Amino acid sequence: MKRIAIDMDEVMADFNKKHLALFNRDFGEQLTTDDLHGKKLRELRPELVKEIRSYLLDPTYFRDLEVMEHCQEVVEELAQSYEIFVATAAMDFPTSFNAKYEWLKEHFPFIDDQNIVFCGNKSIIHADYLIDDNVRQLERFSGEGILFTSPHNVNVTGYPRVHNWLDVRDYFL
Amino acid sequence: MKRIAIDMDEVMADFNKKHLALFNRDFGEQLTTDDLHGKKLRELRPELVKEIRSYLLDPTYFRDLEVMEHCQEVVEELAQSYEIFVATAAMDFPTSFNAKYEWLKEHFPFIDDQNIVFCGNKSIIHADYLIDDNVRQLERFSGEGILFTSPHNVNVTGYPRVHNWLDVRDYFL
Numbered sequence: 001m002k003r004i005a006i007d008m009d010e011v012m013a014d015f016n017k018k019h020l021a022l023f024n025r026d027f028g029e030q031l032t033t034d035d036l037h038g039k040k041l042r043e044l045r046p047e048l049v050k051e052i053r054s055y056l057l058d059p060t061y062f063r064d065l066e067v068m069e070h071c072q073e074v075v076e077e078l079a080q081s082y083e084i085f086v087a088t089a090a091m092d093f094p095t096s097f098n099a100k101y102e103w104l105k106e107h108f109p110f111i112d113d114q115n116i117v118f119c120g121n122k123s124i125i126h127a128d129y130l131i132d133d134n135v136r137q138l139e140r141f142s143g144e145g146i147l148f149t150s151p152h153n154v155n156v157t158g159y160p161r162v163h164n165w166l167d168v169r170d171y172f173l
Numbered sequence: 174m175k176r177i178a179i180d181m182d183e184v185m186a187d188f189n190k191k192h193l194a195l196f197n198r199d200f201g202e203q204l205t206t207d208d209l210h211g212k213k214l215r216e217l218r219p220e221l222v223k224e225i226r227s228y229l230l231d232p233t234y235f236r237d238l239e240v241m242e243h244c245q246e247v248v249e250e251l252a253q254s255y256e257i258f259v260a261t262a263a264m265d266f267p268t269s270f271n272a273k274y275e276w277l278k279e280h281f282p283f284i285d286d287q288n289i290v291f292c293g294n295k296s297i298i299h300a301d302y303l304i305d306d307n308v309r310q311l312e313r314f315s316g317e318g319i320l321f322t323s324p325h326n327v328n329v330t331g332y333p334r335v336h337n338w339l340d341v342r343d344y345f346l
Contacts, residue, residue, distance in 0.1 A: 003297075005297070085297055087297075090291070091286040091287060091289050092286075094274050094286065097270035097271060097274070097291070098267075098270060098271070101267050101270070112293070113264040113265075113267065113293050114264060114293030114294040115293060115294065115297075116264050116292070116293060117290060117291070117292045117293075117297055118263070118270070118290070118291035118292075119289070119290045119291075119292075120285070120286050120287030120288060120289060120290075121287040121288065123299065124178070124258055124260075124288075124290055124298060124299050124300065125297060125299060126296065126297050126298055126299035126315055127297065142299055
């Protein structure tokens with residue numbers, strides 16, 4: 001059985017939506033994901049990089065992110081034919097461990113604890129495929145990297161691209 | 174540069190010493206590691222398996238374990254010639270995330286966050302070597318497994334064995 005490793009933020013969990021909403025609320029802006037095409041929020045507002053990061057240091061930040069559309073059903077389908085691991089760079093935000101774990105238990109109870117990985121550099125992941133929005137992680141990964149579209153990576157080339165979870169289903173099933 | 178993944182409990186951290194001390198205190202026993210030759214505490218006292226596990230569910234349990242003798246100096250030496258990752262089955266005890274992370278930051282500040290992995294099944298670890306006391310993890314690992322001696326594994330054969338961190342130094346340097 002081939003193994004698929006799946007990133008969390010911006011792949012399973014809608015990271016941007018909450019981040020933008022908090023930022024707009026606090027800084028009186030009306031940014032949308034359209035404004036993030038080709039860049040991250042911190043690149044769009046470099047003068048506020050500290051404030052932008054501070055939301056993510058809140059231990060509860062990652063607890064109530066929305067699940068990406070169709071993610072639950074497609075991951076559950078994939079699990080019939082592939083070994084599924086979740087591989088999230090939780091070490092980027094060590095305050096996020098408990099929220100990320102509880103989020104997975106709530107929304108993906110069928111994923112066994114033994115198949116959850118909190119890591120940093122994903123070159124450590126031993127899998128056939130990695131679905132990730134972060135090109136830096138795909139570059140390091142030893143298997144086949146699949147780029148999950150996120151506003152910041154729309155200009156990236158060189159990887160098979162999936163735009164959403166229905167694309168993931170088409171790619172693998 | 175070849176990569177070594179290193180387990181925490183019973184390899185970097187003296188898990189048994191604290192576990193036995195708490196158990197002896199609460200159950201009026203005087204067990205030592207000699208009593209654990211070839212087995213785990215839960216196998217020696219199967220009627221108390223729930224109580225024995227309960228210590229490990231305390232979120233602070235893993236925070237103040239002693240560092241195994243010579244571990245810090247040898248890991249720091251190894252890091253000159255090898256890429257070092259810590260790979261701990263923290264998913265076995267999801268209450269342990271923060272304590273394990275803080276313990277690493279205190280005792281191994283030279284290990285970058287990006288090289289820390291909290292996982293379950295270590296078949297997900299992509300490394301050349303894994304130093305672990307748990308034969309089940311070595312069986313799953315795709316690289317070269319090295320068995321770190323712990324009372325429970327003294328009868329295990331089939332893997333290169335290191336008895337302590339001076340042995341690890343000899344093996345790799």
